[in-house]
Amino acid sequence: xxxxxxxxxxxxxxxxxxxxxxxxxxxxxxxxxxxxxxxxxxxxxxxxxxxxxxxxxxxxxxxxxxxxxxxxxxxxxxxxxxxxxxxxxxxxxxxxxxxxxxxxxxxxxxxxxxxxxxxxxxxxxxxxxxxxxxxxxxxxxxxxxxxxxxxxxxxxxxxxxxxxxxxxxxxxxxxxxxxxxxxxxxxxxxxxxxxxxxxxxxxxxxxxxxxxxxxxxxxxxxxxxxxxxxxxxxxxxxxxxxxxxxxxxxxxxxxxxxxxxxxxxxxxxxxxxxxxxxxxxxxxxxxxxxxxxxxxxxxxxxxxxxxxxxxxxxxxxxxxxxxxxxxxxxxxxxxxxxx
Numbered sequence: 526x527x528x529x530x531x532x533x534x535x536x537x538x539x540x541x542x543x544x545x546x547x548x549x550x551x552x553x554x555x556x557x558x559x560x561x562x563x564x565x566x567x568x569x570x571x572x573x574x575x576x577x578x579x580x581x582x583x584x585x586x587x588x589x590x591x592x593x594x595x596x597x598x599x600x601x602x603x604x605x606x607x608x609x610x611x612x613x614x615x616x617x618x619x620x621x622x623x624x625x626x627x628x629x630x631x632x633x634x635x636x637x638x639x640x641x642x643x644x645x646x647x648x649x650x651x652x653x654x655x656x657x658x659x660x661x662x663x664x665x666x667x668x669x670x671x672x673x674x675x676x677x678x679x680x681x682x683x684x685x686x687x688x689x690x691x692x693x694x695x696x697x698x699x700x701x702x703x704x705x706x707x708x709x710x711x712x713x714x715x716x717x718x719x720x721x722x723x724x725x726x727x728x729x730x731x732x733x734x735x736x737x738x739x740x741x742x743x744x745x746x747x748x749x750x751x752x753x754x755x756x757x758x759x760x761x762x763x764x765x766x767x768x769x770x771x772x773x774x775x776x777x778x779x780x781x782x783x784x785x786x787x788x789x790x791x792x793x794x795x796x797x798x799x800x801x802x803x804x805x806x807x808x809x810x811x812x813x814x815x816x817x818x819x820x821x822x823x824x825x826x827x828x829x830x831x832x833x834x835x836x837x838x839x840x841x842x843x844x845x846x847x848x849x850x851x852x853x854x855x856x857x858x859x860x861x862x863x864x
Contacts, residue, residue, distance in 0.1 A: 552568045629739060658818065722826050757840075
């Protein structure tokens with residue numbers, strides 16, 4: 526198949542491109558940041574922005590399927606920027622698929638689309654999409670997911686949305702580096718009782734879920750009918766105690782564990798104040814160190830039932846959390862030695 530991957534320079538997009546190439550697909554990637562190593566590996570790399578409708582239409586031309594992983598994932602910033610990328614960009618991808626006659630689209634969504642500010646323990650896809658939030662990211666991703674699922678048109682265009690939670694693994698440029706940087710600076714604080722469970726999604730499991738989704742759409746028949754037009758939570762299938770997981774990582778890297786804590790109430794209050802301050806006096810266009818959304822993510826349970834993905838997509842985690850954790854520790858330790 527000839528497959529387009531939007532967001533090809535991102536952690537998920539880049540890894541997905543390599544997996545598709547390895548299994549023999551012809552791959553085109555749309556990205557804002559050049560990736561010469563992907564081009565050397567055989568990927569057709571197009572530089573562009575999904576907010577550019579003409580660019581997206583051109584990228585979709587001649588493709589058999591599209592993985593839409595591109596998004597603005599910041600947890601702070603002007604709402605208009607999120608709308609341009611997450612909502613308008615997704616519309617452009619849908620329009621590009623229709624114009625090019627692309628029959629299959631797998632969209633990368635997020636569990637944040639059901640954010641409520643409260644704990645979610647074992648929630649499934651019946652949870653309502655977020656309607657109000659101080660953070661533009663979950664609101665605009667919820668809107669994008671609605672657009673993708675509404676575009677499911679049986680034979681013309683079949684769509685699936687996936688919601689992987691906290692993608693991590695060797696090469697992760699976001700989650701683990703942020704935790705380690707905060708720990709090294711002494712700014713990491715445990716919020717609440719430190720007993721909250723969260724889902725993690727190893728990068729290999731996230732990619733595997735995307736391939737499972739495409740494969741079931743391509744198979745057609747009753748299985749494709751049952752799977753298409755729906756969203757699915759994706760994870761490693763075994764929620765972890767967040768702060769225990771973080772402290773285990775720090776100990777393995779010979780770093781002191783997080784012992785200082787702040788109550789959930791104080792964290793939400795501090796998040797509210799910093800949001801107000803950053804709106805009134807933007808500080809060098811930096812994100813505030815704490816917001817209500819971040820406080821909730823660090824203090825509350827956030828894990829989900831992946832039964833629907835197992836049933837309709839034949840998804841099962843391909844990599845265990847324990848094995849992936851050991852690989853991560855080994856990688857970071859060797860990076861430190863080389864540095």
